[in-house]
Amino acid sequence: MALAQPALEQAVDWEVAEQQIGLWQDAWHRFRGNRLAVLGAVVIVFLILVAFLSPLLVHLGIIVSPTTQQVENIEVGPGQAGHLFGTDELGRDTLSRLMFGSRISLSVGILVQGIILPIGLAIGLAAGYFGGRIDNLLMRFTDIWYAFPDLIFVLVLVSVFGPNLLSIFGAIALVGWVGLARLVRGQVLAIKEKEYIEAARSSGSPPLKLILKHLLPNALGPIIVTVVFGIPSAIFLEAVLSFLGVGIQPPTPTWGQMVFDGYEAIYANPSSVVFPALSIGFTLLAFSFVGDGLRDALDPRMKR
Amino acid sequence: MQAAEKAPVTAVVSDPVILRVEDVYKHFPIAGFGGLAVRAVDGVTLEIRRGEALGLVGESGCGKSTLARLITALLPVTSGKIIFEGQEITKMRGARLRRMRRKMQMIFQDPFASLDPRMTVGDIIQEPLDNYGIGSGRERQRRVQELLRLVGLNPNFTNRYPHEFSGGQRQRIGIARALAVNPSFIVCDEAVSALDVSIQAQIINLLQDLQREFNLTYLFIAHDLAVVRHLSDRIAVMYLGKVVETAGRNDIYDHPQHPYTRALLSSIPVPDPEVERARAPILLKGEIPSAVNPPSGCRFHTRCPIARVPGICSEQEPLLEPHGQRDQLAACHFAGEK
Numbered sequence: 001m002a003l004a005q006p007a008l009e010q011a012v013d014w015e016v017a018e019q020q021i022g023l024w025q026d027a028w029h030r031f032r033g034n035r036l037a038v039l040g041a042v043v044i045v046f047l048i049l050v051a052f053l054s055p056l057l058v059h060l061g062i063i064v065s066p067t068t069q070q071v072e073n074i075e076v077g078p079g080q081a082g083h084l085f086g087t088d089e090l091g092r093d094t095l096s097r098l099m100f101g102s103r104i105s106l107s108v109g110i111l112v113q114g115i116i117l118p119i120g121l122a123i124g125l126a127a128g129y130f131g132g133r134i135d136n137l138l139m140r141f142t143d144i145w146y147a148f149p150d151l152i153f154v155l156v157l158v159s160v161f162g163p164n165l166l167s168i169f170g171a172i173a174l175v176g177w178v179g180l181a182r183l184v185r186g187q188v189l190a191i192k193e194k195e196y197i198e199a200a201r202s203s204g205s206p207p208l209k210l211i212l213k214h215l216l217p218n219a220l221g222p223i224i225v226t227v228v229f230g231i232p233s234a235i236f237l238e239a240v241l242s243f244l245g246v247g248i249q250p251p252t253p254t255w256g257q258m259v260f261d262g263y264e265a266i267y268a269n270p271s272s273v274v275f276p277a278l279s280i281g282f283t284l285l286a287f288s289f290v291g292d293g294l295r296d297a298l299d300p301r302m303k304r
Numbered sequence: 305m306q307a308a309e310k311a312p313v314t315a316v317v318s319d320p321v322i323l324r325v326e327d328v329y330k331h332f333p334i335a336g337f338g339g340l341a342v343r344a345v346d347g348v349t350l351e352i353r354r355g356e357a358l359g360l361v362g363e364s365g366c367g368k369s370t371l372a373r374l375i376t377a378l379l380p381v382t383s384g385k386i387i388f389e390g391q392e393i394t395k396m397r398g399a400r401l402r403r404m405r406r407k408m409q410m411i412f413q414d415p416f417a418s419l420d421p422r423m424t425v426g427d428i429i430q431e432p433l434d435n436y437g438i439g440s441g442r443e444r445q446r447r448v449q450e451l452l453r454l455v456g457l458n459p460n461f462t463n464r465y466p467h468e469f470s471g472g473q474r475q476r477i478g479i480a481r482a483l484a485v486n487p488s489f490i491v492c493d494e495a496v497s498a499l500d501v502s503i504q505a506q507i508i509n510l511l512q513d514l515q516r517e518f519n520l521t522y523l524f525i526a527h528d529l530a531v532v533r534h535l536s537d538r539i540a541v542m543y544l545g546k547v548v549e550t551a552g553r554n555d556i557y558d559h560p561q562h563p564y565t566r567a568l569l570s571s572i573p574v575p576d577p578e579v580e581r582a583r584a585p586i587l588l589k590g591e592i593p594s595a596v597n598p599p600s601g602c603r604f605h606t607r608c609p610i611a612r613v614p615g616i617c618s619e620q621e622p623l624l625e626p627h628g629q630r631d632q633l634a635a636c637h638f639a640g641e642k
Binding site: 194195196198199200201202203204205206209213214217218298299300301 | 373376377378402405406408409410412413414417418419420421422423431432435436465467478481482484485
């Protein structure tokens, strides 16, 4: 029996212990092994670079300004008259508008989730962990919120606060947190009953540590997926708002707005619809690959 | 081992009883059924003496695991008192409760559910040390390795995740975690039920060695008497939320007083096929009754081979009283009769 061994006075072989790898480092290893996820991440980084660099490119004269109208080149097809992706009904360069559109669309998507995440996490974790009256209170509040039709709610908020960037972000976030809060609560309820939570409690873990170190990491998978899928849906919601005339005001381009503007002329000039639609599609795909990759990467049970 | 590993000196002078459970009830209300409740633990009184291993046996659903969670303060009691080392833990909350927990650890039933899948084994075992601020970072790492070695695992496995281990190894990890803070009392909630028989024996031997080494007190919960016999000094038998018999290990096996104990004992298979064929096991009729609405009088009367129904058994609840040998208590109107 191991008990018979003498006390461990001699240098313990901590140094020769297997290389220590933290959860995040370990996750990074697994993430890198997932080709689709890496591809998605590359696409997203590329989009972010485009978003940042497009004004510079205009300044350097490499692309035309998204608001420059060339009356002689209205609705030209891709590759014609020096317009790689063609032009729209006002003679504006589609490529340039796409690049500038990514600025608004990406920030709507990402920033909105950035607002939603802390709200949804806080409410969901509190409701799920504390249960009882707190749960009841928070969840009835959530239900009431949920009962408002999203679009009408956003429309009201945007018309009250004006169609500026901030109020659009805020309004989309305010309808988005509800789903996340419910999901987080459900996850917490399921995980809370697990024996390893009891074990952590009986080894003296205070509540905050239980929540942050045990409940949250184990609930993370579905949360990440939901948040990442929320990005394209926020992009869509902004598009709908633009279509209804309360979104980002023209001539500032956004992808959604471009789809809705171009779709009246879909047969005459398909490129002005197809390219923004593809951009939205590829962005969605990239985010969902990254989301799946993150979920798997954060689960040590997945093979590297 | 360091001096800290040895049993606290106070143990010599203080009360020989480390844990007292006094008339404890735990009812789980059923939502929406006005007042109805599952009476999981329904008036249990028990004593555990310092340094002994008390075996607690009973069928699934008799309230054993609930009682374990009441004793470790993972669940609040409905009523009654639990006194651990002279302190009433049923009234403790917050920081005081956390301090008390240091002396009382639990080994869980399911080795696959009781280790956080997202933490490395080292972090899992180190967690109690972190929680109580024991030692420096480096000392904690050493302690983790020492504990791994103590439970018979390779001390270099600290960076592996629980899913990389077998059931028996995981249970050893659970034991190492329980031992990390040098508790005086350990509750083993069916700690071997989920393991293969050969592994069960290894774990039981390990638990016994550890008990000897560190002067531990065990509450060892199981659903069969064969496993408990090997490890326990005394045995308590539970039926439907109540303790029906307690006695020294040998007394319970040699002179069971309660018909339920006798039935449980007769369900243990005998390894000799001739003896096995010749003996007539006592077969209990039916299922364990609902804990929402337990039978009147003696709870066991619906399945008891010697019950007088109608009569005293269905009308009057028997008390846990001395019967048979010294230190033997049974709750039966006809204790000792066959």
